[in-house]
Amino acid sequence: MTKSNFTRRGLLKTSAIAGAGVALPTIFTAQSAHAFTNEPTGSSVTLGFNVPQSGPYADEGADELRAYELAVEHLNGGGDGGMMNTFSSKALQGNGILGKEVKYVTGDTQTKSDAARASAKSMIEKDGAIMITGGSSSGVAVAVQALCQEAGVIFMAGLTHSNDTTGKDRKANGFRHFFNSYMSGAALAPVLAANYGTDRKAYHLTADYNWGYTTEEAVKASTEAMGWETVAAVKTPLTQTDFSSYIAPVLQSGADTLVLNHYGGNMVNSLTNAVQFGLRDKQVNGKDFQIIVPLYSRLMAKGAGANVKGIFGSTNWHWSLTDEGSQAFVKSFGTKYGFPPSQAAHTTYVQALLYADAVERAGSFAPCAVAEALEDFEFDGMGNGKTLYRGADHQCFKDVLVVKGKENPDSEFDLLEVVEVTPVDQVMYSPDHPQMGGAEATLGTCNNGA
């Protein structure tokens, strides 16, 4: 019996034996034919874009997919080249990856780890994808990352903000460009101190699952470090839609600041409810009551409407940034689709380009070679300033944006304004930081599959 764990079916498409029909069964010996899983042997290479297309994050997924399509176009030499022109590494030529035309397959994660893995597996087993990327939640990112580790392909995470993805669940084959809970906390705290003072009493509402836990921990730690007191931290069910019973008691607790560790629909609803209760018009302890949303996205801001005005949060990237890379990206995305990209679109576009560039520099599609090329890679011109892909945990370190809901938006996309670009040094941490799984967390060894 020949063992080949994941096979390059696409191989057939290119090296197909002409004259189909009665040819005798041929046996592929994986070990001799492929050095690694799904080694591309024809004139093209297939990438797997695994994004939520149904469920609550479908719009975010759609934006990710647009960015991927744009990235493929640029990699194959089409369009205006976008951030390829501003990217500090010049390995990409616009002739595909290593001269092979870039093709892609898409799948629906449904924001469920089972469905995401099924979709990723079909890309690997059926379509011969050499790299999987995308996703809009940490549950999915961790599950698919583990799958890619087993299968021996590279996983370039999409939107995932939990510490765990590159913390306790980090994997040698997985890479994350997006920032994380720790960075949000570290970036927000100084801005909050500057704007709201150092003697505030905070009340946390936290989504009752992993991402919520890590975000609460991070924000608590960094705000307490500058003198804030945490009055209470209440967990709310993921499936909650009406947060009134959690928000009503906030004022009674004597807290003067509400931190909403919620994302997506949870955040839209809890923020809307909090504003409804008139919390922001109140005065407690002689201070104006304030609300904070650690992780912001433009789509969420859109869902919450006018309620976001003046509320602080952090974000990975925003289209209004004026650096060369961001502008190039906004221009080519906007020209193609008619509206500015979201942070999800940005991070996935960058991930696709970073992967392609790493392959070019490594001169090979072999996951271990690509991983080595990505590890401790320093680059610039991708919209977040100088960035380091740290080798110890496969997390990107870059400037983090602290944003605020805009008071007078110019358009339906102009909802957030950048308050401060927190320099990367301020959000740096050691790979064995306790919030990141401590000393126990390990990448393991990289897996080429086959």
Add this chain to the structure above:
Amino acid sequence: MEAIILQILNGLDKGSAYALIALGLTLIFGTLGVVNFAHGALFMIGAFCAVTLSRLISLSHEVAVEGKVDFLGNPATESVPYIYDWFGRATGDAIIDWAVPLSILFAIPVMMLIGVIMERGLIKHFYNRPHADQILVTFGLAIVLQEIIKYYYGANPIPTPAPDAFRGSFDFGAAMGFDPNTIIYPYWRLVYFAFAAVIIGAVFAFLQFTTFGMVVRAGMADRETVGLLGINIDRRFTIMFGLAAAVAGLAGVMYTPINSPNYHMGMDFLVLSFVVVVVGGMGSLPGAVLAGFLLGILESFASMGAVLEVLPGLNQIIIYLVAIIILLTRPRGLMGRKGVMED
């Protein structure tokens, strides 16, 4: 003390939402004997009636703005609602501001129509089919309806704020002699509560005091006999379905300022409303209302920080836990009738 009063208030408000949805569901259960998994979708469509109307009245045309550019550097345009052109800016703004209450007028005929079409076109053929078939077909319909909404409105929630007059909250604490700010409650939620009470009252009055209602109630009890008496019960049941759809739709319209509507809000409420109906007891309208308020209040208490410190995770399961306890101690829920949906 303040905390408890506050949570009772909260519970009443939550409960009114549950009761309103469960009421429509149990009307269909009770009158037609149909398990309608598309009821959540009707609630969602009601909410999107509000979204649609507010989009319709703020329909606008593009006007170039001098000296401004959009994000790509092209000359910027500004959208000016047609309504400004017709009524002037101030009146136009007021109309747009009142979009949600106005949607009630819009939603009633739309939802009635949808309900009647649903009943005549689909549900009618399933009266004598097994419940499992009813579940499959209405669940399929629910998926189709929400996918259509998703296709046109996207998956992201759409903010639909209440009129400015209802912004902010009322300070019960100050009014009742407690410290100010301890018991505050948003005006719109109070409106929602009152609205739910009126609707529930109206439905009861309608069934209790009109001939139509009497016939329907008789039909609920014994459809065959009522039919034998020469009364066209089918037509009345169609109207009842339309009515139930309208109740669900109105619940949706009024809910939009509380939570921004999205295409799957119906599914989020579906399971919960089934639990409410069953806990209340099959075929009982008062039971559904009572169960709605009971579960709403208990859910509110379970979300208090002090409770969660003792029993972490209680807020996650409270509704189901209560449902199990009630169903085990009272075989047919709070006020269920014998033999309804028991086999």
Add this chain to the structure above:
Amino acid sequence: MLGLNKKDFRLLMIVLGLTMLAPFILNPFPSSSGLAQFNAGYPDLMQRFVIFGIFAIGFNILFGLTGYLSFGHAAFLGVGSYGAMWMMKLFSLNVIPAIIMGVIVAGIFAVAVGYVSLRRSGIYFSILTLAFAQMSYALAYSVLTPITGGETGLQIKSTDSPLLSNLAEGEIGRANLFGMDMRASYEMAVGDWLFTFNAGYYIAAVFMLISFYLAIRIFRSPFGTMLRAVKSNQTRMYYTGLNARPYTLAAFVISGMYAGLAGGLLVAMDTQVGPERMFWTASGEVVLMTILGGAGTLIGPVLGAGAIKYMENILSKINKDILHQWFAFLPDGLEDFIITLVYPFIGKGWHLTLGLIFMAVVIFLPGGLVEGGQRIKRLFSRKKKPGDDEADKASQSTPAE
């Protein structure tokens, strides 16, 4: 043969043939053709077909025979998965103990849930089971995170070292059957076709065949008759001095164990488990699979499971690019027009197609897909003696109400 009558034996043989030859049957289109998109003969999906087939067969033993509609069956699948996962993490990477553990854990949980829920019938029973499943989901997602891994679920990690294994430092364990990797495959290329024979799939298929065989035996046994009696008239049973509870509880537990087996197999094939496996939509899915295929029939649930999983995995992967490839031969305007028509139903719109199919099947084929098959069969065998039809019907045991 095997204690089955001729008809049942023939059905079993057909299922045996279909599962064994699945890699061929599910891969009808050459890899280079545009239609290869519709091929389902890759290991992961084939595994899912048989595993969810088992899940649905088990569900049907409860629902098809007794008429008790459980709306929380996914909970048993979920706890079975968690049980199997912990077995692999702690005891052995061999899938057999893991699967056995999955079945046992699910069985115990089913005894507890069934004992309580079966005190009520009809929709009250459905809501009780739903309540238990939703509580399991909610707790697994949140406060039980230390055991269940919460949102991110459980995977096998390089730090896990099961008792009966000798993994190298930092090596990630793999599910195996006495050393044979679940992901090992034998590939056969014939012309432009590539057929994959996956070890994991065949192991799952064997489990499915055994489950199917047991289901036939249960359907045909006195126990099965008793269960049908519960469905048709429970009161009358009481009057004849029979207590239905032990029978229904047995059926509930058996069906819960089937779900646990499916859960264990899911973990064995793909070492991952997350709480959304227990969400009410997952419970609803198995109900839909069973009704879609034909509740109360033997083969129906398997067909229903296959149909839903096929749509979920194949339809959702068709994107606009692929449509453009397919319709490239048309003139531009027409191409765009057709694509605009088709696009809402595929890719991100696959749910819409699913909903429409549910409606179409239940409206036009009240007995589910099985009835569709019977109608086609009747269409082609008009010439047969009229008596045959009746015999066919009898062999397919009555569809559930």
